[in-house]
Amino acid sequence: MQTETDGLDGHRMLLLLEQESSEPSKCVAKPLPFERLIAGIAFKSPARLLDLPFDILDEIFNYVPHRSLPSFALTSRACCRLARGRQFTNITLDYSPNSWSLAHSLLSEANLAQDPGTHRACLPSIGPAVRQLTIRSAKGYMQQYHKISVLEPRGISKDKLKEITERYQRYIRTIQLVLANSLPNIDTIIWADRLYINDTAYQAFLHSRAQHLILNGIEGDTRINxxxxxxxxxxxxxxxxxxxxxxxxxxxxxxxxxxxxxxxxxxxxxxxxxxxxxxxxxxxxxxxxxxxxxxxxxxxxxxxxxxxxxxxxxxxxxxxxxxxxxxxxxxxxxxxxxxxxxxxxxxxxxxxxxxxADEDLLSYLGSNTHLKELYIRKPLPNELLDKNLLPLLGSRFGSLTSLFLVGAGEVFEESSLELVGKIRTLELLHLSAGDQEYSFQWTVTHDAIRHHLSPLTNLKKLLFSRDIRTMPSVSSPDDDDDDDDDDDASFLDSDGDTSSMNFGENPNTDLDAIIAAVALGAMLAPIHGPDAADQPQQNQEQDDDHSVDTDASDGSIDWDFTATSRRPFSVTGSGIERSSLSRLLQRMRDGKVEEEAQAYFSAFETLEMVYIGRQAFDRGYEHVTGMLWQNKRWADLEDLLPSMMRRLDV
Missing domain, CATH: 3.80.20 (24 nucleotide stem-loop, u2 snrnp hairpin iv. U2 a'; Chain A)
Incomplete structure (x- = not known):
């Protein structure tokens, strides 16, 4: 084993173990049509179903569940060939025992095909069916096999590190041979492991037939031939x-x-x-x-x-x-x-x-006023928006249909909203404000937004992100009416919890009154805990529809919701189970969010979709909104609008 030549040493192995796990790719390759998969191979079957034209079989197999393919493959050789065409379209090698076995099987197929004196394998080959190959080694399998702690890789002994390096190098070398020799129909290669591109790896990629190559965490060897x-x-x-x-x-x-x-x-x-x-x-x-x-x-x-x-x-x-x-x-x-x-x-x-670089952006936009889509995914100061960018977009961009802007302050200023309303060609508008990393800072004033954006008569999609909502407090019967505590409203981020707020040691202290009132009024099971008093058992036959009313004179809001769960809150002292709290507050918030969505559909006749607080609504039938997604996270906007949310975390 030429470890030195292959370029993988102990230091690079440590970097691999310390590499942050990447998110699974959403890229999925389409299976190869059966007509191409079995080209040049005699295909006969006694089953009349399999005598159908290949294009019809392709459509039929689109509805066969993936979990049923292994059983279908056991029926006959012809069924096995068709099943493998779908079963191994997208494969991931993650350092598991199955990955090792699959890699060696693919390499054995290539060796059998290249040896004219050896009879071909009895079963149909797997290699021609593979369209996408992902290499993403799971640290759990590495930890399980090598008996190490991947949380502290620097504590691994030199001998153990050498053993891991040699075995991983054999694993990678096998994969490289598979890429170069065993996958004639490969379309996409996704290499998520940290990779040192030496001459061996380079030749493997070069001689593969992949048309799409994704490499993460790579180093280049200056000695590549x-x-x-x-x-x-x-x-x-x-x-x-x-x-x-x-x-x-x-x-x-x-x-x-x-x-x-x-x-x-x-x-x-x-x-x-x-x-x-x-x-x-x-x-x-x-x-x-x-x-x-x-x-x-x-x-x-x-x-x-x-x-x-x-x-x-x-x-x-x-x-x-x-x-x-x-x-x-x-x-x-x-x-x-x-x-x-x-x-x-x-x-x-x-x-x-x-x-x-802001001045460079303005200069570049001034030379390219024909743009149809502009997504500025960095917070911009209000002065730059009002004096430079928005006047430029409103006066010279006659074809702009999609716009994404982020205000640098805690709110998106109304002066900027008024200028956005002058870009009459907009069909898609995405607004955000404040920090774009972890916290949620923007308290959206929807009435002002509807007023300033009313000139946008072509608007079809409207999105808000990084927004928070203010929930009213629910006072228990024992609370004093003259309590002047300023914390009578708890700020919720778009998850429906208080994870982005700072409440000291106990983040739920100010919500105890909400829990007590709702637990009694919403027919939830009584609170249990060492310090909790015994509560009477709720009548299970009563109506499930309840309302929690507060005094409207102090700016509170009446909330109507349906109790859909009787799961008790888990209380130990003053600590409340966050998942139960999050679900409860989310149900309370949904009604108000839907009202805001309906108000937008009433204000904009052309509006097809609105996205508020990580919930998306469409107009639905008879102008009644129907929820499409609920509690979706920021990254999921890529699924909602893939052409707009092209995100790369670097």
Whole structure:
């Protein structure tokens, strides 16, 4: 085993063990049509069903549950071949025993196919059915097999670390051989593990037939034997996320990535995401030969800091055909302010950028007033919005249909809302305010928003994110009426709990009165605990519809809700089970949120969908709103509007 040549040493193994687990990719490949899967193979079956045309069989198998495919495969060889065409379309190798077994089976199939003196395997091959391969090693399996603690990898002994490194290297080498030899119909490769791209790994990717390549946490070896300049790599999608190698990032590695991967795929590349380490200072001083990207439509650059503009000029020349551009934490703004008009560009997403780049953004927008979509996903000060950006959008952008803006303050100012209302072409509007990381700061004044946005007669979708809502307090019968405590309303984030608020040691102290009143009025089971008094058993035959009324003179709101659960609250002293509390308060809040949604549908005749407090509503039949999603998190907006919420956490 050539560990030194393969480039994986103990230090890189520790970095792999310390790597944060990435979220599973939502990318799913479509299965290969049966006609292509069995091309050149004699396919006969006594079952009349399987004599149907292949396009009809494809449609039928779209409705066969995945869990039923193993049983169907046991029926006959013909059924096994069809089942495997769907069963192994998308596979994930996660370092489990099953992953090891599957990788060796795929490699054995390739060896049998290449040996003319060996009879082919009795069962239909798995390799031709694989369309997407994901390599995401689960730390749980590594911990279970090697008897280590992945929470403290630095405490692993040198001998144990050497053993882990050698076994993981055998595992990776097997996968690389599979990529190069066993998957003739592979379409997508997603490598989520930290990866050191040496010559072996590079040749495996190059000789695979994948058209979509996603690599996260990579390092480039300067000793890679790149093919001749005439070689073309027919990649259509390329996602490169460079690892945080060191504070002083070496430009030679990025130069290798450009020359050996990006430039070779230039004739076919349709989408490129290029991300460097978040903590790296990478003033790269290399200049590249001018390369054209005739098929490039989507470009996302994050973290790049290039001294020479030759890379930018190759990717974004005046004759390029880019339609979507994403810019994040990079010094490309100065180049954009001078590059002029990109006539093919339709959509721009401006992620987190330094404040000094705001002028570059304004200059770039002034040269590209033909944009249809603009998503500025960084908080902008009110002065910049009111004096520069919004007047520019309202006066010169005649085709802008989608807009996402974030106000830097705790609220989105009404002066800015009034200017947004002058962009009459808007069909989709997404507003947010305050910190975009963890806390929820924006208390939305919906009446003011409906007033200022009333001129938007073409508005179809309206979204609010990072918003909070104020819930009224519910006083227990024993509380004094003259209590002047300012905490009579508890601020809830969009989860329906108080996780983003600071209430000291006990975050639920101010909600005890709510729990006591609702537990009695909502027919919930009595509170139990060592300090709780015995409560009478509730009559299970009474009506389930209840209301909790408060005095409207102090700004409180009447809440009507249906008690759908009799699960008791778990109380130990003053600690309340947060999950039960969250569910209760969420039910109380839903009614008010739906009223706000209905008010928006009444105010905007063209409105089709509104998203408030992580709940989405559509107009429904007869102008009655119907809830589509409830309690959805921020990241799930990508499912709701995939063309808009293209998010990359770097």
């Amino acid at each position: 790149a093919p001749a300049c005439t070689t073309v790599w027919p990649l259509r999608t390329l996602h490169l996320a460079m690892a945080d190698v060191s504070i002083e990032f070496h430009g030679s590695q990025t130069e290798v990535i450009w020359n050996t991967v990006i430039r070779l795929s230039a004739p076919y590349l349709e989408a490129l995401t290029w991300v460097t380490g978040r903590d790296c200072t990478n003033n790269l001083g290399f200049a590249v030969r001018r390369t054209t990207f005739p098929a490039l439509r989507r470009l996302h650059l994050a973290g790049l800091d290039l001294e020479h503009a030759s890379v930018y000029e190759s990717l974004m020349s005046t004759d390029s055909r880019i339609r979507w551009l994403g810019v994040q934490q990079t010094c490309i703004g100065h180049y954009l302010s001078q590059c002029g008009t990109l006539s093919s560009l339709e959509s721009v997403t401006w992620f987190a950028q330094p404040a000094e």
